[in-house]
Amino acid sequence: MKTSSAKDLDKKHFLIDTHAHLDMIKDKTPKEVINDAAGANVRYIINTGSDIEGSMKSVQFAKKYENVFATVGVHPHHADTFSSKEILVLENLIKENKKIVAVGEAGFDYFKNPVPKAEQERTFALQIELAIKYRLPVVIHDREAHEDTLRMIKKYSSEKNFKAVLHCFSGDLDFASKCIEEGVFISFTGVLTFPNAKATKEVAKIMPLEKIFLETDAPFLAPQPKRGKENYPSYVTYVAHELALLRGMDFDEIAAATTKNANLFFGLNI
């Protein structure tokens, strides 16, 4: 029987936090956050940009820390100030930085968002087109906007280089199936650990594992044991534990599968 070496085992266990905002964490320095994550075997972090300034910071983190990758994009909360000037800034960042692994977060947010829907859609479309142009995936933010999100996904899903993930997945089984049918991935946060997140748990239990990966959205959405507190990338372990529990699998199997999925999806080459 072939026994796996300690190194193989170690490699198998590690997790990736595919969506965090290091620049928004208040109670710890980025270095502390990254070290704590490494201590919990969360070996890589994808820092997500949500406005122009945040995207620039995201790139700075990726340059400074070996195990941090960046996305650049503008969240629907900031869609009203998005124009050709902003798209050019994002495009230049992409051209200059190899550690940018996606465009986003971009999409629709209809929860208490004063930005008109048409503005959100325009900003989202421009970023999808930018991602396609540079063969990068899109990190989609969808809050209370499933119908419009699916319409946009369908509009672009036949494009050869369209690749997307619905981050912080919050829909039901029907919506998840329709997104996956279009080739879109889904990603779960600490919300998966909330006792009342019944529909989300059902999606996580049933949908194909090869379409799933994990994130924290730190500093937001801390998992149940830390609920209401500041969230950190190391806590993606709670999300992995919950997914393992829901699917009746080992933590290690979940870690290996979700890490593999994220590695391939974002082209991390790790």
Ligand SMILES: [Zn+2]
């Ligand atoms: Zn988001």
Ligand SMILES: [Zn+2]
């Ligand atoms: Zn986010």
